[in-house]
Amino acid sequence: TFLTWRFRGLLCIAYAVDGHNWMYLVAVGVIDSETNENWVWFMERLNEAIGSPPRLTFSTNYGQAMMNGVREVFLEAEHRKCMYHLV
Numbered sequence: 001t002f003l004t005w006r007f008r009g010l011l012c013i014a015y016a017v018d019g020h021n022w023m024y025l026v027a028v029g030v031i032d033s034e035t036n037e038n039w040v041w042f043m044e045r046l047n048e049a050i051g052s053p054p055r056l057t058f059s060t061n062y063g064q065a066m067m068n069g070v071r072e073v074f075l076e077a078e079h080r081k082c083m084y085h086l087v
Helices: 035-050 064-073
Strands: 002-004 006-018 023-031 057-060 079-080
Touching: 002 023, 006 035, 023 035, 057 064, 064 079
Parallel strands: 057 079
Antiparallel strands: 002 006, 006 023
């Protein structure tokens, strides 16, 4: 999500889905721009928090820098386009 008011940049949020199909917040970060380095930084912090569990899947808007961050840090993870962006 783009931050456009007093604080500019991007709000990065990682959610997960539990066994009851409830979504819950896992990680939050703020970056100044969508660069490969910033997304790798966020993904590395996420990896420190959750590791690389089996069947880990990312659903994103398929931004190139975000895809690079997922690909570089989570080598075994699936990466899919979210339904909103498919439509």
